[in-house]
Amino acid sequence: MSLGGIPLQLNTLSSALTKTASYRRTICRVEAQDYLLRSIRGERHPLQHRACALTEEMHSLTEQMIGNLHWAEFEALIDLIFLRNGWRRTSLLGRNMPDVDLVLEQPLTGETAWVQVKSQAGQAELDSYIDRFLTDGSCNRFIFACADPRGALTLPRQSELNLNIWTGKVLASQIVESGLFKWLSERMV
Known part of the structure; x- marks a missing residue:
């Protein structure tokens, strides 16, 4: 000690x-x-x-740069974070799926995840996607990644649910820890 x-x-x-x-x-x-x-x-x-x-x-610089991404690049960035961390995409990236942008699986644990990616969103939109996730029931985890939240985003107080919000510092940390800082900085316009 x-x-x-x-x-x-x-x-x-x-x-x-x-x-x-x-x-x-x-x-x-x-x-x-x-x-x-x-x-x-x-x-x-x-x-x-x-x-x-x-x-x-x-991390601070990363947090500032996130908001400068085009929505399509932001979706690609979130996909890359998961790929770099061993997740496998089992869906197309956002195409023709009204409720979810990514469906992923973690091969080592068998866990599945619903990922919704938004450039901008507020609490009402988050709540709507959580309701859809809970109704669907096909995945173990829900992740809502938002580049520019409109106000504070909060999760329901149900601890047994595996719900996650990635904004600000959390999102910046995921980007840096996944080795995507250079990728992000190259896309600044």
Whole structure:
């Protein structure tokens, strides 16, 4: 445990430090002393501070860029997020389906998802799509991705439902974590 109360676990520590665990004698010299002391104190390396600041800036910039996409590119972006994360599309992208833009399956878990993608939407439109999803019952998960929500979008308070809203920070995080920042930045007009 660090002095700040953060657990120090093998899987979160650098192998530069954890390699000493295999040392079989009583006393050993720790080569990564600075790293060890920073970890115990709960401090970060100066480069980690810079990396975190750049990551936050990238997320903020991504959030701003989302609203500049044409609706068709926004649909393609959402499709790419799922593809990059192991989902398989089992439907065409938005064509001739009045209730849903994407139907997906996750091959490893067998989970299925309904995805509705909107450039702009308000609460009434979200509620309408949730009703359709619940009535249909063919998928386990519902995701409503909206580039520019009209007001705050909220989900019903039914915890057993697997309903998700992707806007703002959540959407930006999905884009960055899926490696699509460059794809997004290349589409700025």
